[in-house]
Amino acid sequence: MKSVVLSLGSNLADRRSFIERAARELSQRVGNIVRASSVRESESWGFSSHPFLNQVVEVQTALLPEEMLRVTQQIEQDLGRTEKSGRDAQGNPIYHDRTIDIDLLWYEGEHREGEKLTLPHPHIADREFILVLLVEIYGNQIIAPFEKSFQEMLSDI
DSSP states (O other): OEEEEEEEEEOSSSHHHHHHHHHHHHHHHTEEEEEEOOOEEEOOSSSOOSOEEEEEEEEEEOOOHHHHHHHHHHHHHHTTOOOOOEEOTTSOEEOOOOSOEEEEEEETTOOBOOSSOOBSOTTGGGOHHHHHHHHHHHTTOOOTTOSSOHHHHHHHO
């Protein structure tokens, strides 16, 4: 079994319900949730829109990273997500409102850069709303593959 950390976010309709439903689906389709942060509200990141509710969960899974991506994207679709983030002609990210967003933050022992999946997630250290939730779970621990604790990363923002 591998430890995997995911972030959950919703900024449409009954946001809390979508977070709760996504967590239930992860438990059923991915593996046992062994740690979970509180659910907190944050402003949208990368675009102007409605505020998000966010949560971070650690899951023990037997799924490989590609399987995790496929399953989490299917959960997003099942919970009503219709558009994925993309890039414009200049390569700038384009974000959309969503019922649920599930990001794979890191997967134990995996380092990779790809078009569909980069591990660890390339924006962890930039997203205060994620770091706050990671600090809630891990405190000042330094978790591989990171060289700093999430508290130190948060202080750097």
